[in-house]
Each structure stands twice: as structure tokens, then as C-alpha cells.
Amino acid sequence: MAITSIRNIxxxxxxxxxxxxxxxxxxxxxxxxxxxxxxxxEASRVSPLxxxxxSFEKDSLRVLTKQDFAGDTLHLxxxxxxxxxxxxxxxxxxxxxxxxxxxxxxxxxxxxxxxIEILAYREPYGGEVQNSSWLKQFFGKQPNDELRPxxxxxxxxxxxxxxxxITLGVKKLLAxxxxxxxxxxxxxxxxx
Amino acid sequence: xxxxxxxxxxxxxxxxxxxxxxxxxxxxxxxxxMRSFLASLYLAGLLLLHxxxxxxxxxxxxTLGGYGELHYNEPDGSKRGVLDFHRFVLYIxxxxxxxxxxxxxxxxxxxxxxxxxxxxxxxxxAFLDYQIIPSxxxxxxxxxxxVGLINLYHEPPTFNGVERPxxxxxxxxxxxxxxxxxxxxxxxxxxxYQVYVVGGLKAEGFSASDGLRGxxxxxxxxxPANPSITGRVDYSPALGLQLGGSxxxxxxxxxxxxxxxxxxxxxxxxxxxxxxxxxFRAEGAIATISDADRLNAKIKKNVADKIFGYYIEGAYNFxxxxxxxxxxxxxxxxxxxxxxxxxATTGFAVQSQFNRNDVxxxxxxxxxxxxxxxxxxxxxxxxxxxxxxxxxxxxxxxxGYYFN
Numbered sequence: 271m272a273i274t275s276i277r278n279i280x281x282x283x284x285x286x287x288x289x290x291x292x293x294x295x296x297x298x299x300x301x302x303x304x305x306x307x308x309x310x311x312e313a314s315r316v317s318p319l320x321x322x323x324x325s326f327e328k329d330s331l332r333v334l335t336k337q338d339f340a341g342d343t344l345h346l347x348x349x350x351x352x353x354x355x356x357x358x359x360x361x362x363x364x365x366x367x368x369x370x371x372x373x374x375x376x377x378x379x380x381x382x383x384x385x386i387e388i389l390a391y392r393e394p395y396g397g398e399v400q401n402s403s404w405l406k407q408f409f410g411k412q413p414n415d416e417l418r419p420x421x422x423x424x425x426x427x428x429x430x431x432x433x434x435x436i437t438l439g440v441k442k443l444l445a446x447x448x449x450x451x452x453x454x455x456x457x458x459x460x461x462x
Numbered sequence: 463x464x465x466x467x468x469x470x471x472x473x474x475x476x477x478x479x480x481x482x483x484x485x486x487x488x489x490x491x492x493x494x495x496m497r498s499f500l501a502s503l504y505l506a507g508l509l510l511l512h513x514x515x516x517x518x519x520x521x522x523x524x525t526l527g528g529y530g531e532l533h534y535n536e537p538d539g540s541k542r543g544v545l546d547f548h549r550f551v552l553y554i555x556x557x558x559x560x561x562x563x564x565x566x567x568x569x570x571x572x573x574x575x576x577x578x579x580x581x582x583x584x585x586x587x588a589f590l591d592y593q594i595i596p597s598x599x600x601x602x603x604x605x606x607x608x609v610g611l612i613n614l615y616h617e618p619p620t621f622n623g624v625e626r627p628x629x630x631x632x633x634x635x636x637x638x639x640x641x642x643x644x645x646x647x648x649x650x651x652x653x654x655y656q657v658y659v660v661g662g663l664k665a666e667g668f669s670a671s672d673g674l675r676g677x678x679x680x681x682x683x684x685x686p687a688n689p690s691i692t693g694r695v696d697y698s699p700a701l702g703l704q705l706g707g708s709x710x711x712x713x714x715x716x717x718x719x720x721x722x723x724x725x726x727x728x729x730x731x732x733x734x735x736x737x738x739x740x741x742f743r744a745e746g747a748i749a750t751i752s753d754a755d756r757l758n759a760k761i762k763k764n765v766a767d768k769i770f771g772y773y774i775e776g777a778y779n780f781x782x783x784x785x786x787x788x789x790x791x792x793x794x795x796x797x798x799x800x801x802x803x804x805x806a807t808t809g810f811a812v813q814s815q816f817n818r819n820d821v822x823x824x825x826x827x828x829x830x831x832x833x834x835x836x837x838x839x840x841x842x843x844x845x846x847x848x849x850x851x852x853x854x855x856x857x858x859x860x861x862g863y864y865f866n
Contacts, residue, residue: 367866368525368555369563392560394591394601395614397648403701418789420831424702427734427741428615430831431866 298389299347302359302374306349309376309384310356314349321346321453323446330449337442344446348455355379355455358447364439366393366432375408375440379457381447383408386440396429399436408440413448417441527553527866531618533625534859543857547573549618551586553866563591569637584680586639595647601658602643604681608656608694609708610634610730611745618862619834622777622795622826625858628818629771629801632673633747634730641681642689654696662688665714665724665757670764670816673803674726674749677714688713690726702736714751722756739779741793746772748805755808766816767808771801777826791828795838797821815846824858836860 296304303316321344331339340363347359357378363370369392376385386408388400398404407423416422419434426433447454530550536543549571556564566588572581589603606613612621612630616637621627630636644658667676690712697705710728715721730747748770751757758765777795781788799820804812824838836859843853 367527368565369557369560390560391596391648392557392563392593394563394565394593394599394646397596397654398696398698398704400596400648401651401698401701403652403698407701420791421789424736425831427620427704427736427743428611430620434831 298361298372298374301387301389302347302361302376305374305376305385305387306347306357306359309378310349310351314351314356316347316349319346319348319455320344321450323450327446327449331442331446334445334449335438335442337438339442339446344450346454350455355457357384358454360443360447361389362439362443364435366391366396366435369393371399371432371435371439373436373439375443377444377447381413381444381451383411383440383444385409388436391432393432396426396432398426398429399432401426404433411440411444413444417444523557525553525555525557525866527555527864529553529617529862529864531624531860531862535624536857538855561593563593565589565591584639586637597647597649599646600643601646603641604639605642605644605658605660607638607640607658607660607692607710609638609692609710609728610636610747611706611732611734611743612636613638614694617832617864618836618860619826619828619832619864622775622793622836623797623822623824623838623840623858624836624860625840627745627773627775627797628799628820629745629747629773632671632675632803633749633769633771633801634728635673635675635678638678639680640678640690642692644693652698655693657691657693659689660692662690662712663714663726665721665726665751665765666761668714668724668751668757668761668763668765669803670766670813671803673766673769674728674751677726688715688725704734706730706732706734708732715757721760722753724751724753724757726751739782741777741779742775744772744774746770758809764804764807764810764813766804766806766812768806769801769803770805771799773797773799773820790830791826793826793828794824795826796823813846815844815851817845819843832865833863834861836862 306316307314323339323342323344328339331337349356357376359374359376361372361374363372371388371392372390373386373388375383378384386405391397391400404426411417417437417440419425419437423437528551531548533548534543534545549569550573551567551569554566554568558564567586569584569586572579575581575583585604587604587606589601589605591599591601593599608614610630612626613634613636616626626636640660642658642660644656646656648654661679661681663674663677664679665677668674669676690710692710694706694708699705708730710726712725714724714726726749728747728749730745732745733743735742748768750768751765754765754767775795775797777793779791779793781790781792802817804816820843821841822838824836827835838858840856840858841853842856844851847853
């Protein structure tokens with residue numbers, strides 16, 4: 271009995287270690303960089319950019335989307351190739367039922383969504399929003415497109431709160447990028 | 463059933479050391495399996511706690527939410543109806559950190575606890591949850607056996623019809639909660655699983671009309687002598703399509719000598735599909751009860767060997783036709799349910815009044831995604847259709863909400 275138990279314990283430990291080895295390590299920043307490189311090619315250079323938001327920009331966001339941006343600084347990653355700006359990535363949180371959902375949106379220089387991924391889903395239920403077939407609904411969406419939960423972006427039965435939260439989150443980020451577009455590294459503006 | 467789950471692995475055999483898998487189907491192995499399972503959970507938890515603390519951000523907060531529903535039921539148009547605040551539920555949750563949380567639901571049914579009229583206060587859920595990585599988490603406490611759709615997703619605006627489907631009442635005894643522990647996760651983006659060991663059913667509570675319903679221990683000083691295994695797999699192959707398979711299996715008594723050794727195996731499958739303004743769902747469930755004849759000799763309840771049921775439901779949100787700009791929803795729905803709590807019996811003839819079917823036609827108006835006003839007309843039919851078991855009709859009105 272004792273020998274069997276020890277072996278079972280060893281098995282459990284070994285399998286846990288196996289699970290572990292595949293999971294930890296990459297930060298959200300690294301994940302966002304990888305998404306940018308997936309979207310714009312390995313050769314693209316990724317650099318961070320922090321923009322402090324002006325109060326009229328936050329007011330505009332509130333008027334446009336009835337949402338607030340948490341904090342006063344927008345952190346982006348910018349992908350570029352030589353002088354040419356390719357696109358941007360933003361990591362943001364929205365509140366699910368009880369927990370924050372961390373997601374990353376990649377847009378091209380025209381602010382059209384190229385990719386979106388859930389970086390951390392912490393709720394006990396409703397994890398279906400991580401499904402790429404659901405997230406693909408956002409591809410190509412631009413700031414002027416309607417993004418209504420349950421309309422342009424279908425909700426997921428059994429994950430309504432999470433799917434709504436992410437839809438509203440993407441809508442907020444696109445509107446904010448639109449508002450500050452002139453301040454982003456931008457091809458038509460860069461005259462170097 | 464048990465033998466499926468009991469593998470006494472890596473056994474030593476005689477003088478020659480042989481590594482082998484050997485299925486064992488006696489009770490001691492079952493207990494051994496249970497012990498190993500719980501020990502494994504504990505060890506995995508400890509180990510992973512050690513590794514994962516560096517990644518957890520502090521995000522401690524307590525959250526409050528809830529749901530509720532008010533019902534008006536009027537039988538057959540001739541009698542007076544009943545107005546009932548059927549459920550009032552509060553969620554209380556706490557996030558200890560990014561990975562460890564507590565979730566609970568406290569329910570008050572029928573507004574007050576009155577020994578004459580019923581009503582109850584109960585803990586519907588209360589568990590500690592440790593999401594170690596997305597593909598593997600552990601939880602323990604009072605859990606919902608994840609069988610069928612309504613037991614997991616029971617907030618009133620998430621389903622059509624004032625009353626829950628009868629399949630989710632008498633075949634899958636919703637709301638069903640038991641104390642236990644288990645694991646869950648999302649190993650691939652399309653797959654999710656959850657498997658728990660929970661307190662079993664008590665066969666003494668089974669009945670001819672309500673199936674397994676009276677057998678729930680509800681984690682009330684429940685007898686752990688018959689742990690059961692329950693689990694669910696969700697698979698979403700395409701946008702809008704969700705498939706689920708679930709089960710609950712285990713022994714159903716602690717009192718073997720007097721009522722035999724009844725055990726229960728319940729299997730269920732469900733489909734949800736949404737395209738444009740159409741939504742569709744279907745669910746089927748079948749349960750077998752072994753040793754029902756010896757159980758009946760003792761409790762005299764005409765418990766069947768087999769019970770089964772299914773329903774199909776289609777709905778169409780036609781508000782966009784009238785008002786394309788609106789984000790509100792107005793669904794017309796129709797549901798057909800068939801459920802038989804005496805599909806097969808031993809020692810007595812099948813009683814046809816328990817072979818029932820319902821037709822439900824109704825409207826669900828959702829001013830917001832989490833509030834609903836419901837109306838439906840339900841035809842309750844049974845195969846006997848005579849005497850006190852005449853087919854009936856019922857008008858139902860209800861409002862429901864949830865928030866967090």
C-alpha cells in the first residue's frame with residue numbers, strides 16, 4: 271500500500287510539473303509583442319509608447335461610448351518597419367462577472383482590428399470568449415463601425431457577461447485610438 | 463460503473479516486478495481511488511501555489527450580485543392563479559488574489575420560510591476556486607453537478623419560459639448542489655471540462671413522479687459514504703454552436719442491508735445554436751437506477767429502473783424587424799418536452815400518467831440583456847389523461863433579472 275501511494279504521489283508530482291512547464295513565463299507584454307509580430311511579420315520592430323490622456327480626450331470618449339478609460343496614461347506597443355508604422359497593440363482589462371478579463375487588441379495603422387486575444391481569463395465560468403471563432407467577429411472592425419453586443423458582435427449563450435464586456439471594451443479602445451489618432455506615430459504625419 | 467474509474471495502477475506482482483494497469487472493481491479500491499484523488503488535488507494545489515504566486519497580482523475584492531424571479535401561474539384559466547416571488551438569490555464572491563477566489567449563491571425560495579407553505583433558505587453554491595492555469599484549476603465546496611443546461615445556467619433571463627423545463631426538474635433534479643471537490647479547465651480554446659467527486663444521491667427520496675429529485679442531499683449533513691462522480695465536457699466547434707455532454711454516477715445509499723444497493727447513472731447531452739435572430743436548444747437526459755426493485759420493497763414508491771426525457775426549443779427574436787436600432791430583444795419561442803419517470807420498471811406495471819409531454823408557447827421580452835419579462839402558455843399532457851391525471855393547461859407570467 272505504502273509503495274503504491276508513494277508511486278501515485280510521484281506520478282501526481284510528475285504530471286503537475288509537466289502541466290506547469292508549459293504554462294508560466296510569458297508576461298502580457300511579451301504576449302502582446304508576439305501578437306504584433308504575428309500580425310505584421312517577424313521583421314517588424316516593436317517599441318512601447320505611453321501617451322498621457324488629456325481631459326478633453328477622456329471627455330470625448332465618454333460622449334462617444336458612455337465609457338471611461340481607467341487611468342490617465344494609454345500604454346501601446348507600436349510595430350514599425352523602418353520609417354513605416356504598421357500597427358499598434360493595446361493590453362486592457364474589462365470586468366467580467368466578478369473578475370477582470372485581460373485582453374489584447376492589435377490594429378493596423380488605419381485602426382482596423384487585425385487580431386484580438388484573451389490574455390487572462392479568471393472567471394470560474396464563461397471561458398467561451400477565448401474561442402477564436404468568437405473573437406474573429408472583431409476582425410476588420412474600425413472606430414466608425416457599430417459594435418453592439420448581441421448585434422454586430424454575437425453574444426455567447428452561457429457567457430453573456432464576458433462577451434458583452436469584451437465587445438464594449440474593444441469599442442472603447444477603438445474610439446480612444448480614433449480620438450488620439452493624430453498623436454500616434456503615423457505614416458501620413460511622419461515626414462522624416 | 464465504478465470499475466470504469468478504478469485503476470489500481472502500478473501494482474507489484476509476486477517476485478517479478480511488473481508494471482501493469484489493472485482495473486479493480488471492489489469497494490476497497492474505490493475508497494483507495496478516492497483517497498488518492500483527494501491527495502492528488504491537495505498536492506497539486508500545494509505545488510502549484512508555490513510556483514504561481516509570483517504571477518498573481520493582488521486584486522482582492524468582494525463582489526455582490528444576484529438574481530431573482532417573480533412568477534404568476536394560473537392553471538387552466540378556470541381557477542385562481544398564484545403569485546409567487548419564486549427565487550431571490552444573492553451572489554457573494556471574494557477574490558483573494560488573481561487566481562484564488564470564493565463564490566457563493568444564497569437563495570431564498572418563496573420569500574419566507576413557512577413550515578406550512580414551504581419556502582426555504584439555502585446555499586446554492588459556495589466554493590473555493592483556484593485557477594492555477596487556464597487548462598487546470600481546482601475547486602471545492604458546495605458545487606453544482608454540471609449536468610444539463612439549466613443547473614449551470616439558471617439565471618431567469620438566460621432561458622425562455624417562466625418555469626424551468628420539466629426535464630430539468632424531474633430527470634435532472636435542478637437546482638442540484640452537493641458538497642465535493644474537483645478539477646476544471648480549458649485545455650484548448652474550444653474545449654472545456656469539469657469533473658468533481660460529490661456527495662451521492664439518497665435513493666430513499668426517489669419517487670415515481672419526480673424521479674431523482676427527492677434524492678438530493680443538498681450538502682445538508684450529507685452522507686459521504688457514497689461519493690459520486692460528475693462531470694461535463696463543453697465543445698464549441700463553430701461560432702454560435704455549443705455542444706455539451708455530462709454525467710453523474712455513483713451509489714445511492716448508505717443503508718445497504720435494508721434497501722439493496724441502488725446506484726444511479728445519469729447521462730445528458732445538450733446543444734445550443736444561435737444564428738442571426740434564431741436560437742435553438744435541445745437537451746436529453748437518461749438515468750438508470752439499479753436495484754430499484756429492492757428499493758421499492760422497502761420504500762414503496764414505485765421507483766423506475768429507467769427514467770428519461772428531452773426537449774427541443776426554438777426561438778426567434780423579432781424585435782429587429784420592428785425596431786432595427788433597438789438593442790432590446792423580443793423572442794417568440796416554442797418548446798416541446800417529453801419526459802417519462804417510468805420508462806422501464808421491475809416488479810410493477812409502468813404507469814402511463816408518468817409518461818408526460820409539455821408544449822410551451824411564449825414570449826420573452828428583454829429590455830436589457832439581464833432583465834426579462836416572460837409570458838407563456840403551457841399544455842401539460844400525459845399518456846393516461848383520465849381522472850386526476852387529465853391533461854391540463856397553464857398560463858404563466860414572470861419577471862426575472864440578474865446583476866453583478
